[in-house]
Amino acid sequence: MIAKDRVIAAALAAAMLGAVLFIAAYATGGSRLYEGLSLALSAAGLCGAAVGWAFWILPDEQVEDERDDYPSGASDRAAEDLETTSGLIDVTRKRLLTRMLYTALGIFGLALIVPIRSLGPALGDAAFHTKWRKGLRMQRENGSFVKASDLNVDSVATVFPEGAVGDAQSQTVLIRVGDGVAANAGGYIAYSKVCTHAGCPVALYRTAAKQLMCPCHQSIFDVVNDGAVVAGPADHALPRLPIEVGSDGYLRATGDYPEPVGPGFWERG
Amino acid sequence: MISRLLDWIDDRLGTAHFVSHALRKAFPDHWSFMLGEINMYTFLVLIATGTFLALFFDPSASKMTYNGPYALLDGTHVSSAYDSALKLSFEVNGGLLMRQVHHWAALIFVAGIITHMARVFFTGAFRKPREINWLIGLGMLMLAMFEGFAGYSMPDDLLSGTGLRIAVSILLSVPFIGAWASSLLAGGVFPDSGVMLPRLFVAHVYIIPATIAALMAVHLAILWRQKHTDFPGPGRTERNVVGSPLFPKYAAKSMALFAAVVAIVFAFGAVVQINPIWIWGPYVPWQILSPAQPDWYVGWLDGALRISPPVAFHFFGRIIPSPFWPAVLLPGVLFTFVAAWPWIEAAWLNDRRAHHLLDLPRNVPVRTGIGVAVITFCFGLLLAGSGDIQARYVQEPITTITRFYQIFCLIAPIVAFFLTYWLCVELRSRSGVHKAPRVRLRRNAEGGFDEETIA
Numbered sequence: 001m002i003a004k005d006r007v008i009a010a011a012l013a014a015a016m017l018g019a020v021l022f023i024a025a026y027a028t029g030g031s032r033l034y035e036g037l038s039l040a041l042s043a044a045g046l047c048g049a050a051v052g053w054a055f056w057i058l059p060d061e062q063v064e065d066e067r068d069d070y071p072s073g074a075s076d077r078a079a080e081d082l083e084t085t086s087g088l089i090d091v092t093r094k095r096l097l098t099r100m101l102y103t104a105l106g107i108f109g110l111a112l113i114v115p116i117r118s119l120g121p122a123l124g125d126a127a128f129h130t131k132w133r134k135g136l137r138m139q140r141e142n143g144s145f146v147k148a149s150d151l152n153v154d155s156v157a158t159v160f161p162e163g164a165v166g167d168a169q170s171q172t173v174l175i176r177v178g179d180g181v182a183a184n185a186g187g188y189i190a191y192s193k194v195c196t197h198a199g200c201p202v203a204l205y206r207t208a209a210k211q212l213m214c215p216c217h218q219s220i221f222d223v224v225n226d227g228a229v230v231a232g233p234a235d236h237a238l239p240r241l242p243i244e245v246g247s248d249g250y251l252r253a254t255g256d257y258p259e260p261v262g263p264g265f266w267e268r269g
Numbered sequence: 270m271i272s273r274l275l276d277w278i279d280d281r282l283g284t285a286h287f288v289s290h291a292l293r294k295a296f297p298d299h300w301s302f303m304l305g306e307i308n309m310y311t312f313l314v315l316i317a318t319g320t321f322l323a324l325f326f327d328p329s330a331s332k333m334t335y336n337g338p339y340a341l342l343d344g345t346h347v348s349s350a351y352d353s354a355l356k357l358s359f360e361v362n363g364g365l366l367m368r369q370v371h372h373w374a375a376l377i378f379v380a381g382i383i384t385h386m387a388r389v390f391f392t393g394a395f396r397k398p399r400e401i402n403w404l405i406g407l408g409m410l411m412l413a414m415f416e417g418f419a420g421y422s423m424p425d426d427l428l429s430g431t432g433l434r435i436a437v438s439i440l441l442s443v444p445f446i447g448a449w450a451s452s453l454l455a456g457g458v459f460p461d462s463g464v465m466l467p468r469l470f471v472a473h474v475y476i477i478p479a480t481i482a483a484l485m486a487v488h489l490a491i492l493w494r495q496k497h498t499d500f501p502g503p504g505r506t507e508r509n510v511v512g513s514p515l516f517p518k519y520a521a522k523s524m525a526l527f528a529a530v531v532a533i534v535f536a537f538g539a540v541v542q543i544n545p546i547w548i549w550g551p552y553v554p555w556q557i558l559s560p561a562q563p564d565w566y567v568g569w570l571d572g573a574l575r576i577s578p579p580v581a582f583h584f585f586g587r588i589i590p591s592p593f594w595p596a597v598l599l600p601g602v603l604f605t606f607v608a609a610w611p612w613i614e615a616a617w618l619n620d621r622r623a624h625h626l627l628d629l630p631r632n633v634p635v636r637t638g639i640g641v642a643v644i645t646f647c648f649g650l651l652l653a654g655s656g657d658i659q660a661r662y663v664q665e666p667i668t669t670i671t672r673f674y675q676i677f678c679l680i681a682p683i684v685a686f687f688l689t690y691w692l693c694v695e696l697r698s699r700s701g702v703h704k705a706p707r708v709r710l711r712r713n714a715e716g717g718f719d720e721e722t723i724a
């Protein structure tokens with residue numbers, strides 16, 4: 001055996017070994033690491049053998065191909081023209097029928113597309129309103145209701161309208177900013193948690209700056225300035241939920257959001 | 270044995286002439302002609318591993334309680350999709366390996382397509398008569414990106430759910446039809462209707478791969494018909510193509526490439542963890558990971574979303590919201606530009622001839638410059654997509670990083686263009702006729718030097 005043959009033989013032996021190891025790895029419980037590496041070894045062996053074969057064993061001959069001629073000759077083109085256009089015109093001289101044929105095909109195609117409509121309802125009301133209504137209390141994910149005394153200053157909670165825990169459109173971030181901030185109920189401010197840029201949850205609250213930040217594209221909203229955009233790609237402020245502290249101490253909405261929550265869309269205006 | 274089989278087939282199909290010619294087809298030897306094949310073989314790996322995964326994965330949004338070997342999630346409410354993806358990872362022998370190989374292969378697939386397209390672009394292989402394959406290739410690239418996105422969105426983990434949320438919002442931003450289209454995709458307002466996962470499954474497992482396979486077949490058939498391009502050189506003309514015969518030499522090389530692709534994706538799948546969905550956790554619409562980055566071939570769009578200015582366009586009570594510009598208009602313009610390039614160039618150079626011999630990139634400085642500029646631009650966007658991580662790393666506010674990439678993406682492509690242009694011109698002048706003759710210096714008896722030119 002000459003040296004090069006020996007290398008190829010070794011590669012093939014590695015390929016065999018890898019395959020056997022893979023079977024063994026699989027049979028003994030299946031570790032991702034050993035299964036993957038053994039199969040990789042097997043393929044690498046085959047690769048080495050094929051490379052050796054290609055460069056050392058197979059003759060280094062070059063073949064030469066003629067390129068085909070195109071465009072085809074003038075006569076073929078003329079014949080094609082005749083068949084498809086001028087020739088066809090004779091056959092289809094019946095104007096009315098031809099037009100009807102095209103129309104029929106068009107409407108047929110349209111009919112085939114229409115059932116796509118079944119995929120989803122018109123967005124309608126769902127895009128413009130959430131489940132918040134006047135008087136609804138704020139419910140946490142675990143079902144408990146938020147009282148005005150529950151949160152410390154600078155802490156944050158994710159809340160839903162009473163009875164609609166988990167409703168993604170209605171998710172609201174409730175912040176106790178403390179007193180001394182304009183227009184809030186008992187030191188609380190509530191904003192829609194759906195980012196007005198592309199809908200991610202606005203989940204990061206920067207206490208010192210009193211800003212909400214969206215981790216997706218880093219839009220920053222000013223909590224004490226009506227949710228206005230401070231930086232980032234969002235093009236409008238976070239909608240603010242009107243709230244009050246009820247006589248029983250529970251925080252309640254005094255209505256739905258005054259504008260649609262979440263990212264913008266054509267009809268939103 | 271083989272010859273009897275071939276005879277048997279020839280008796281029935283009369284293929285001997287075709288086969289004997291096909292096996293002698295010339296495949297030029299330059300390595301860059303094999304870039305496209307990487308994608309073909311990666312696609313095969315994707316089909317094989319994907320089939321394995323599809324046998325176990327359940328794309329259902331119905332809720333259940335997780336109760337499996339991954340103790341940290343025990344008792345969590347998850348979707349069946351997420352649950353089956355975890356089962357696939359932890360309880361199916363070979364499952365995690367297949368998942369990781371599939372994911373790595375997907376990353377390589379898109380990267381391979383782009384590399385192949387770059388080769389075709391920079392050498393002018395897209396020129397007449399190959400415009401059709403340029404368009405088909407671009408189509409496959411876009412499909413591959415959608416396919417990858419649909420694929421990693423299906424496990425319904427926190428990262429992928431967030432990605433879907435953004436994707437639906439992008440669709441929502443399209444003027445006039447946005448609300449309607451996003452409702453069709455999500456079956457109403459995202460994500461409450463729960464129809465998206467099965468739909469993504471249909472798209473990811475049937476529609477898109479079948480379309481890619483069909484396009485690939487046409488791509489190869491056209492390649493077969495038109496034959497390879499070739500670099501200029503001795504004996505190479507517009508009338509011929511010279512190279513190794515398909516069989517056995519080129520077939521051996523190609524098989525080596527196939528085996529190498531398999532070896533690499535399996536080694537990666539074995540060793541390098543990818544998309545550990547059990548760490549992300551199940552998708553909960555009011556939770557989010559931070560930092561969060563998509564797969565790289567979506568990352569440039571995410572970067573574009575991050576650095577685009579917050580401009581919405583209001584008129585007559587209607588609005589075009591800010592995600593539209595970076596996430597719909599920008600890729601739309603970019604892909605249209607790429608698709609139209611063969612015609613743009615033909616019109617600009619007034620060159621309508623067919624070309625089978627390739628350009629060296631340095632010989633076409635403007636084209637090369639434009640290509641490098643586009644790549645620089647997209648690379649800038651991709652980097653911007655991880656701005657939050659960089660901000661943490663360099664301890665700068667994120668707004669500074671964003672501003673940096675806004676400027677970078679405007680300036681760097683222009684700089685890259687001129688730099689490339691200059692480099693090409695420089696290289697071209699050095700390689701060509703202006704090259705100084707090689708000389709040998711010889712000491713002469715007087716102590717000086719004699720010059721002697723070498724041929």
Ligand code: FES
Pocket residue numbers: 195196197198199200214215216217218219232233234
């Ligand atoms: S989704 Fe919040 S910044 Fe983009």
